Amino acid sequence: MRLTQTSFVFRRVLKSLKELFWTHILTSGTMAMTLFIFGGFLLIQENLHGLLRGWGSQVQVFVYLEKELAPEELDQLLKQVRSYPDVERVRYVSKTEAWEKFKQTLGAQAGVLEGLKADILPASLEIALKGPHRTRAAAEALAQRLRGLRGVGEVEYPEEWVEKLGLLVLGIQWAKWVLGGFLFVATLLIVGSTVRLAFLARRDEIEIMQLVGAPAGLIKAPFVIEGMIQGVAGASVALFGLWLFFLFLHDRIPASFGVFAPGGGLHFLDLQGSVVLVLLGWAMGTGGSLFSLRQFLKRWSG
Amino acid sequence: MVRLFRVSKIYPPNYAALADIHLQIEKGEFVFLNGPSGAGKTTLLRLLFREEEATEGQIIVNGRNITRLNGGAVARLRQELGLVFQEFKLLPTLTALENVALAAEVVGTPRREGRKKAFHLLRELGLKDKHDCKPPALSGGEQQRVAIARALVNDPILVLADEPTGNLDAEMAEETMRLFLRIHEQGTTVVIATHDTGLLQRFSHRVVYLQRGRLVGDSKPADGERSA
Numbered sequence: 305m306r307l308t309q310t311s312f313v314f315r316r317v318l319k320s321l322k323e324l325f326w327t328h329i330l331t332s333g334t335m336a337m338t339l340f341i342f343g344g345f346l347l348i349q350e351n352l353h354g355l356l357r358g359w360g361s362q363v364q365v366f367v368y369l370e371k372e373l374a375p376e377e378l379d380q381l382l383k384q385v386r387s388y389p390d391v392e393r394v395r396y397v398s399k400t401e402a403w404e405k406f407k408q409t410l411g412a413q414a415g416v417l418e419g420l421k422a423d424i425l426p427a428s429l430e431i432a433l434k435g436p437h438r439t440r441a442a443a444e445a446l447a448q449r450l451r452g453l454r455g456v457g458e459v460e461y462p463e464e465w466v467e468k469l470g471l472l473v474l475g476i477q478w479a480k481w482v483l484g485g486f487l488f489v490a491t492l493l494i495v496g497s498t499v500r501l502a503f504l505a506r507r508d509e510i511e512i513m514q515l516v517g518a519p520a521g522l523i524k525a526p527f528v529i530e531g532m533i534q535g536v537a538g539a540s541v542a543l544f545g546l547w548l549f550f551l552f553l554h555d556r557i558p559a560s561f562g563v564f565a566p567g568g569g570l571h572f573l574d575l576q577g578s579v580v581l582v583l584l585g586w587a588m589g590t591g592g593s594l595f596s597l598r599q600f601l602k603r604w605s606g
Numbered sequence: 607m608v609r610l611f612r613v614s615k616i617y618p619p620n621y622a623a624l625a626d627i628h629l630q631i632e633k634g635e636f637v638f639l640n641g642p643s644g645a646g647k648t649t650l651l652r653l654l655f656r657e658e659e660a661t662e663g664q665i666i667v668n669g670r671n672i673t674r675l676n677g678g679a680v681a682r683l684r685q686e687l688g689l690v691f692q693e694f695k696l697l698p699t700l701t702a703l704e705n706v707a708l709a710a711e712v713v714g715t716p717r718r719e720g721r722k723k724a725f726h727l728l729r730e731l732g733l734k735d736k737h738d739c740k741p742p743a744l745s746g747g748e749q750q751r752v753a754i755a756r757a758l759v760n761d762p763i764l765v766l767a768d769e770p771t772g773n774l775d776a777e778m779a780e781e782t783m784r785l786f787l788r789i790h791e792q793g794t795t796v797v798i799a800t801h802d803t804g805l806l807q808r809f810s811h812r813v814v815y816l817q818r819g820r821l822v823g824d825s826k827p828a829d830g831e832r833s834a
Contacts, residue, residue, distance in 0.1 A: 308716045512695055515655070516756070517684030518712035520677050 309522055316526040321533070324502055328534055331498040335538025335585055336545065338487040343546045343573065343581050345480035350577060351570055352473045365443050367429040367450050370457040372399060381455055385429065390437040390446055395430045399423045426457060488588060495534065495592025496599075499527050503600050528593045535589020539582040547572060607633040607764060607795045608654065613663030615649050615819075623649040624819045627663070631797065633763075636790040638806055639799040641816035647799035650816070651766050654797070655687055656680045668763055685713045688757030688765040688794075692772035694749045696741040702728055702752045703737040710759045720759070727755040731785060747778030754785055765789060767798045771805065783809055 321328055373381065378396065385394050397405070402425040407414045431450075433442060443461035450459050503510070513523055550572045573581070608631040615624040624646045631637050639647040652658040653665060656672055665673050672683055696705050703724050710720030728737045731751045741749050750770060757765055767786065771779035783805060790796045800806070806813055815823035 308711065309714055311717065312711050508695075509697055512697060512708070513712050514681075515684065515689050515695070516709040516712055516760070517681045517687075519681045522712055 313522065313525045313529065317529050317533070320502055320506070320526060320530055324498075324505060327498055327501055328530065331495055332534045332538040332541065334494050335491050335535060335588060336541035338491045338588075339539050339542035339581055339585050340545050340549075341487060342480065342484045342584070343542055343577075344549070345476060345484065346577055346581070347546060347550065347573055349473060349476045349480060350573060352476065354571060364461075365431040365433070365446055365450065366460045367431060367456055368426045368458045368460075369428060369455055370426075371455070372423075372427055373455050377455060381453060382429070384453065385431060385450070388446065388449070390434055390442055392432045392434045394432075397428045397430060399425055399427050402426070402428065488584075491588050492592045492595055495531055495589055496596035498534070499531065499593050499596035500600070502527060502530065503596070524597050527597055528590060531589035531591075531593030532586055533589070535585040535587070535592075536582060537585075538589070539585025542585070543573075543578055543581055607631050607635070607668060608797070609664075609666040610650075610653075611664045611666075613653065613660050613665060615646075615653060615658060616661045622819050624653070624660075624816075627821050629814060629821060629824075631795065633795055634790075634793055636787070636796045636811045637798070638809075638811060638813045639797060639816060640801065640803065640806060640813050641822075642801060644818070645801075645816040646819040647801070647816055648768050649819075651768050651797070651799050654764075654766055655689055656683055685760055686763050688754075688760070688762035690750070690753050690757050690765065690767035690770045692769035694741070694746075694753045694773075696749055696752055696756075698741050701738050701740055702733060702744065702748075702755075705741070705752055706756045706759050709756045713760055715760075723759055724755065727758055728752070731755050745778070746774050747781060750774060750778070750782050751785065754782070754789075758789065762794065764795045764797070767796070769800055770798060771800065771802060779805065780808070 367385075382394055382396065385391055400422065403422045406425060407417060410417065431446070433446070437443075437446075440461070447459040447461050450456055510523055550570070554570050608629070610627050610629040613624060613627040613629075614622060616622050627646075627650065639650060641647055649658065653660050654667060654672075656675055660673055663673070664671060667683065668686065670683070672679075675683065696702075697708070700708065703721060706724035706727060707717070707720040710723055711717055715723070725737060728734065728751075731754060733748060733751055733755070736744060736748060739748075741752065744752065750773075754770075757767075765786070770786070771782050774782060779802070786796050786798060787809065810827045812824070812826045814821060815825075
């Protein structure tokens with residue numbers, strides 16, 4: 305396309321945006337709503353992932369010792385546990401340390417411990433698993449091995465809910481794509497309708513352009529550009545809406561739940577997620593226009 | 607310039623709008639297509655600017671076979687033609703100048719140059735003071751002159767006009783025909799479809815007669831008889 309034709313196309317786009325202002329606003333708004341819902345799923349998924357990562361790093365196996373071991377026995381036990389390939393690190397918690405930690409946890413209520421002996425809690429080992437082994441099954445297998453070691457009393461490992469959270473994240477991921485898919489198709493049809501309206505509003509102009517030999521690209525380009533603008537505008541509005549929504553949640557969630565602390569708190573979509581959302585809007589706008597144009601301008605498709 | 611070999615156009619289920627047409631129009635000729643309504647005049651013109659595709663036969667325009675063309679080639683063909691219609695086909699929201707300049711701009715003429723050319727053409731066609739008027743503010747004859755200016759703005763090799771005087775009174779029709787003659791005098795091939803036999807008598811040129819889709823006559827006046 306020549307430069308003069310490019311300027312012609314942009315003048316037509318501006319004209320259409322002016323003449324069909326509310327139609328374009330309505331379409332961008334619909335796209336914004338669709339992308340807001342999709343982005344919402346993206347945001348929830350991102351945060352649950354973060355949460356899972358945070359908690360995953362905390363998946364530990366606790367080994368309570370039967371009695372205070374002699375230093376050589378403790379060294380030997382630690383050496384043995386550290387030699388397991390699925391163990392990342394081992395920390396020994398003495399009876400005294402356990403007592404102090406417990407008191408700290410109770411905080412203002414620590415008074416209830418008065419009169420109790422400081423060595424009432426058993427010494428323990430806190431065993432962190434290596435990344436790929438942070439699952440319930442791996443923890444269970446390790447626990448079996450640990451139970452057979454000398455000096456080991458009880459062994460505890462993560463409950464099933466950590467895995468259930470993993471399944472929830474997976475479910476959200478799928479819901480995002482399934483619901484997103486439906487919304488995507490619906491939005492394509494809405495964009496298609498806008499293009500149809502714009503097309504009908506300019507039917508005479510298009511017919512005349514065809515008769516004087518305007519290339520198909522010159523006739524199609526303004527509609528496609530309008531679709532792109534609608535898509536990117538819709539995505540930007542959706543992103544802004546999500547950010548406001550995020551700020552609203554951010555101020556409330558940490559106060560009521562402490563659950564996000566391990567993942568480092570709530571976080572907004574990263575640059576990649578934001579770019580994906582804008583690109584999706586762009587693709588929806590462009591795709592909707594092209595889809596509609598194909599139906600109207602079949603004569604040029606050959 | 608234009609050659610048709612055994613051209614037919616059949617509409618479903620089995621209506622032959624044109625049947626077995628042989629026709630040759632030389633460069634620089636002025637030809638009337640005449641015949642009653644439904645004779646096939648408009649269909650023949652539509653085949654020439656590829657609004658329709660021939661069912662059978664071959665059509666050559668300016669040395670190029672246009673019988674089967676893709677979208678891009680149709681656009682390129684039309685850039686070489688000037689089309690004029692009975693109903694003018696002007697955009698009511700654009701001024702006369704903008705209507706003419708639009709045709710120049712869509713084929714890649716720079717905006718300023720297109721407007722300059724449009725202005726000159728409108729002035730030549732007697733619309734100097736009307737270039738800023740929108741079509742609803744112009745008379746039928748003036749609108750047709752704007753349409754003719756638009757047809758000429760890309761320097762066509764062939765002008766095709768379908769009943770260009772159909773919506774005009776006798777005086778305006780006469781004036782419009784004189785414009786076509788001026789275009790022809792400048793070397794452009796002109797083909798005009800009309801059912802107005804009065805025009806044919808007043809402007810003596812080659813007449814191709816069509817009836818029920820068939821070519822039934824082709825008369826060329828002697829040199830001395832031609833109007834100018």
